[in-house]
Amino acid sequence: MGHLYLLCHLLLLPISGHPPKDTLSYIIIPGLHHTYGYDILRNGRMLIHQPSIPCKPGFDGFSTEKDARKVALLVLEKLKKGVMPPSVTLEEIKAGGVNLPLHYQ
Numbered sequence: 001m002g003h004l005y006l007l008c009h010l011l012l013l014p015i016s017g018h019p020p021k022d023t024l025s026y027i028i029i030p031g032l033h034h035t036y037g038y039d040i041l042r043n044g045r046m047l048i049h050q051p052s053i054p055c056k057p058g059f060d061g062f063s064t065e066k067d068a069r070k071v072a073l074l075v076l077e078k079l080k081k082g083v084m085p086p087s088v089t090l091e092e093i094k095a096g097g098v099n100l101p102l103h104y105q
Helices: 002-012 065-080 090-095
Strands: 024-030 036-042 045-050
Touching (some): 036 065
């Protein structure tokens, strides 16, 4: 039993001896009323679930997948730079060329 544990433990260690770096990714998800949001994943596990437009009240997401992707990429960049929390402002969303519904502008 002890040899099997040691073998399994050694197989799980990275070859370099250093822990693997975090892998950040995103997926576009469906939102309410035919809109889109995003999930941010760290090492395949959900870190942020954002089905609606951040920094605004309400439950509707972005009108297009492209707009949801733009904001997801902005959040990923903040995370990579160590910004915590990786909040986005309305100004950042607008500066990114995201089309917002009229009642959000």
